[in-house]
Amino acid sequence: MTTIAHAERPHALLSASGAHRWLHCTPSARLEATLPDTTSEAAKKGTLAHEIAELKLRKQFVEPMGPRKFANAMKKFKADPLYESDMDTHTTAYLEYIQSIVHAFSSPPYVVVEKKVDLGAFVPESFGTSDCIIIGGKQMHVIDYKNGQGVPVSAENNPQMMLYALGALQAYSMFYEIETVHISIVQPKVWDEPSSWSISATDLLAWGESIKPIAAKAFNGEGEYVVGDHCGFCRARNTCRARVDRLMSVEQYAPMKPPLISWQEVGEVLRRAEGIVSWYNALKEAALSEVLKGGEVSGWKAVEGRGSRQYADIDVAFAALKESGIDEALLYERKPLTVAALEKVLGKAEYRKLLEEPGLVRAEAGKPTLAPISDKREAIKRISAADDFKSEEESRNE
Known part of the structure; x- marks a missing residue:
């Protein structure tokens, strides 16, 4: 493949992947750039998983390659220290999902992989790379693969994907009639099925x-700094003054009268305090890095942490123990894997199939x-003390 390695690709100031930040907090992009x-x-x-996914899609739809060439490319990926076996499984699931979309068309659709799209018609000097675009029968599918599991990503009203779709419309509307845009996010570590959402081309252009x-x-x-969930991956999140002020603003509740705050006030305190622990730990890591570089953080210094003991050579150590009469069974633990593992x-x-x-x-x-009201999970049914007592009475009378 002659494509640019994913990690080496240039990035726009107002990237599609960062749109959920700069659409809410307009000064953040320029601040991050510093x-x-x-x-x-x-x-x-x-990045590695994306490159594996690209290889599989290119083999299937763009540039057919023989088994030996494909095997050699996969061998190179698998030799990477960051490679995990589920990358192969998950990227194959991604390929199969795209195949299912392609095969659903009555005639072969147009398929493009890792397409650079120009977003400049809507966002100044912006561009991005869409993982896969499929066009046919007045339909356009814009599909993205996500390897992460920490943050579930929904396709519905997803600004990154909507920007990619806008770029694709700009690139292909002269050649294809497109009425409906289908956006899909394949995130195998989170969703059993891809997250999908559809919007008319007219509504997308209006957005x-x-x-x-x-x-x-x-x-x-320009604009005001706005603190919210979008701060999560911002480079400035740990030292942003607006966010620090928001996190520390729980102090206003300390002198409250009467001595017990209401549950309404508890909700507000929890909302404001959310993220303080993770922010504190991240800020501490940033301060340590600064001190280790020779900088100064008022009132703090770097010291040697608690050390750990490691075998100089585990094979030699265990051989010596066994020669000394130590039973080999004492040297190992045999534990069943968890269901998740x-x-x-x-x-x-x-x-x-098996379990x-x-x-x-x-x-x-x-x-x-406890979760914010914006959490998509269904709330647990509330049971009053009276209902609980009634249930116990009914159980005793049965």
């Missing part, structure tokens, strides 16, 4: 027009946890 861009191990794994003034403000670094080893399809369908695994309800 800070170094760091890449986490999870992001690097995501594109509606964000133009917001994008212009973001490009110029076994599902990862077997793959979802095999797991369902779930025969009824060898039972699903237990999770422990109740």
Whole structure:
């Protein structure tokens, strides 16, 4: 393949992937541009998984390759220290999903993989790369693969995907009549089925027009800093003054009278305090990095943490122990894999076939946890003390 490696691709100031930030907090993009861009191990794994997915799609739809060439490419990916076996399983599921869409057309549709799209008609100097675009029968599918599991990503009203779709409309509307746009996100570690959502091309273009003034403000670094869930992956999140002020604003509830705050006030405190622990830990890591670089953080210094003991050579150590009469059984633990770990080893399809369908695994309800009202999970039915007492009475009388 002659395509540019995913990690080496240029990025726009107002990227599609960052749209959920700069659409809410317009000055954030310019602020982020002043800070170094760091890449986490999870992001690097995501890049590797995307490159595997691209290889499989190109083999199927773009540039047919023989078994040897494909095997050699996969061998190179599998030699990467970041490679995980489920990357192969999940990217194959992604390929199969795209195949199912392609095969549903009455005649072969147009398929393009890793298409760079120009977003400049709606967002200044912006562009992005769409994982897969399928066009046929007045329909356009815009599909994205996500390797992460920490944050479930929904296709509904997803600004990143809507921008990719706008770019695709700009690129292909001269050649194809497109009436409906279908957006899909394949996130195998989160969803059993891809998240999908549809919008008319007319409504999508209207949305594109509606964000133009917001994008212009973001490009110029204008507007107010707005704190919210969109701060999660912002480079400035740990030292952003607006976010720090919001996180620390719970102090206003300390002098409240009467001495007990109401449950309405509890809800507000929880909302404002959400993220303080993770923010504090992230800020502490950032401060440590600054001190280790030779900088100063008032009132803090870097010290050596608690050390750990490691075998100099585990094979030599265990051989010496066995020669000294230590039973080998004492040196190892034999524990069954958890259900989640076994599902990862077997793959979802095999797991369902061998364990779930025969009824060898039972699903237990999770422990109740408090979540914001915006959480998409259904609320647990509230049971009053009177109802609870009534249920106990009925049970005793049966």
